[in-house]
Amino acid sequence: DIQMTQSPSSLSASVGDRVTITCRASQGISNFLAWYQQTPGKVPKLLIYAASTLQSGVPSRFSGSGSGTDFTLTISSLQPEDVATYYCQEYNSPPWTFGQGTKVEIK
Amino acid sequence: EVQLLDSGGSLVQPGGSLRLSCEASGFTFSSYAMNWVRQAPGKGLEWVSGISGSGVNTYYADSVKGRFTISRDNSRNTLYLQMNSLRVEDTAVYYCAKSRGLIKGGLDYWGQGSLVTVSS
Numbered sequence: 001d002i003q004m005t006q007s008p009s010s011l012s013a014s015v016g017d018r019v020t021i022t023c024r025a026s027q028g029i030s031n032f033l034a035w036y037q038q039t040p041g042k043v044p045k046l047l048i049y050a051a052s053t054l055q056s057g058v059p060s061r062f063s064g065s066g067s068g069t070d071f072t073l074t075i076s077s078l079q080p081e082d083v084a085t086y087y088c089q090e091y092n093s094p095p096w097t098f099g100q101g102t103k104v105e106i107k
Numbered sequence: 108e109v110q111l112l113d114s115g116g117s118l119v120q121p122g123g124s125l126r127l128s129c130e131a132s133g134f135t136f137s138s139y140a141m142n143w144v145r146q147a148p149g150k151g152l153e154w155v156s157g158i159s160g161s162g163v164n165t166y167y168a169d170s171v172k173g174r175f176t177i178s179r180d181n182s183r184n185t186l187y188l189q190m191n192s193l194r195v196e197d198t199a200v201y202y203c204a205k206s207r208g209l210i211k212g213g214l215d216y217w218g219q220g221s222l223v224t225v226s227s
Contacts, residue, residue: 034214096154
């Protein structure tokens, strides 16, 4: 099975900061990677699929990049409503493993 | 509008069984893979099981293989998860989630979740 490792596990940043979260796959997954946002008490929301394609309706301050084993999610200018836990998920081969999550807070 | 309505969660004793359902609307159900994802209290997301649009292909996490069975009834637009030999560690909110593709893909719509508590 493919293992997905996210870093950091948590971060604190100021409003307007650029935030980067990384996700590393234990083996190559091409671009079969998605990113999700889960705000407290809410259902997860798809942000990005195919590593870099923005889901409809998601603000353009979110972007994704990477291919193979190393991926990043970037928030170009952190907003208060971005406080959430972010997860990556590979869907190259089953089981479709999630990363352990990155909790983002406002400093 | 896409809607996924989870149901079936409850309190069950260890070793017991439960069947979750997810009724879908607002899209051509048979054209998309479907999944179950769970989240234990205070923990992260865990993908549990997936099924292709036709129902021919099914996939499971190692943690539930041999105990859980995913199925779908495309005539009723409904996804199921039959859970047997339940363990305390299966306690979680279970979400059904739609894939973007026929076989796989990012999960673009999620149900509201159904709480399963396994306890004596």
